[in-house]
Amino acid sequence: MEVELRHLRAFVTVVARRTFTAASRELLITQPALSRTVQQLEEAVGTRLLDRTPHGVELTETGGELFERLSGVLRDLDAALAAAGGHAGLRVGFQWALPDPWTSDLLGAFETATGARVTLLRRDDIVAALHSGDVDAALVRGDVHASGITGTLLFEEDRLAAVPAGSPLTAGDELNWSELSAHPLVVNTVSGATSPGDWPPGKQPARVVECGSYDEWLAIIAAGRGIGSTTTSAAQAHTHARVTYLPLRDAPQVALHLLWPTRRTSDPLLRRFRELAHSLA
Incomplete structure (x- = not known):
């Protein structure tokens, strides 16, 4: 069987969302259809990629290696398609209420300066979202120490x-x-x-x-x-x-940090977002 883009997106989404239920909602397909798609990918590569558990899914060793490679490939593909279509943007994750009007001012300044659109995405596990490429950057309170993640202090709140x-x-x-x-x-x-x-x-x-x-x-x-x-x-x-x-x-006080994947430090949109975040802090 020939591997198609839908197989790769299905696999990456299941891993990122941790359950077939959550992934099927995001992909707008039924769980049985999603399961078949992932099984087809496993048949194509000739090995099991995921193990189902009572709490969701776990990656096999091979699945982990494939996920790490695919996350970057699909992220770059999405960025290339967005740029080609004139829809370049930045996905910024957060866990709970963001400081306002500071956040609104930052998003407005960034979109005016770059012409790129910012999408805010609420995610409980910010580190996982950054590693998977689900978000490009994140605004997080408190200290976060994780491999492959770089951050900068913006300001502190009472x-x-x-x-x-x-x-x-x-x-x-x-x-x-x-x-x-x-x-x-x-x-x-x-x-x-x-x-x-x-x-x-x-x-x-x-x-x-x-x-x-x-x-x-x-x-x-x-x-x-x-x-x-x-x-x-x-x-x-x-x-x-x-x-x-x-x-x-x-x-x-509570520190507000901006985090991003270390591998994307030189990304021009991320760099401009960091500069504006500091200037408005």
Whole structure:
């Protein structure tokens, strides 16, 4: 069987999305059809590329090697087609609420300066999205250390405390950072900017309530199961009738970084986006 572009895109999308269900939604085909397409590719190369697991898919050794090569090939192909059609653009990933109006000003300045379009894509696993080529760059809070990823600090944001409405803590106008550790701390372990390690040893929160997204984090605090900390821009973007935000004294700031694949450091569009991001920071 001759390998076609659809086989390669199907395989790369399944790996990037981690499940056939998510990949089929993105590719707008049924799961059975997607499975057949990946199986056809495996038959063509003569070996298994993916293993199904209860949690999704895992790459075989051969599958991992093929995915690494194909990601760059397909990304370059898409870029070439976009440039040929006059639709060059930049895909910028993010995990949760971006600071505004800074983000809007940056996107507007970039599109005016380059004529290229920016697409914002929400992704929980930013490192995976950068490695797979799903996004070209990413705006991320906190520190990220990963092989093949380069980053630069743009600026730092102040924090606010998030407490259940009606809590005795809302009686004051503000809280001290050290006060938060005396209460159950709600932590978004996937993309949050707060962790017990933000407090010195011996002064860390005795109880931590973990969750996996910003929406879950907000709902848990609203239910009165703990308190948390977030950035001022996120608090402005995500309000909740049962959550009160209070200023925090002596709280460490949250860094906003721009990340990109090291292999694409010389990309002219990425370079211009970095320059504008710094100039507006």
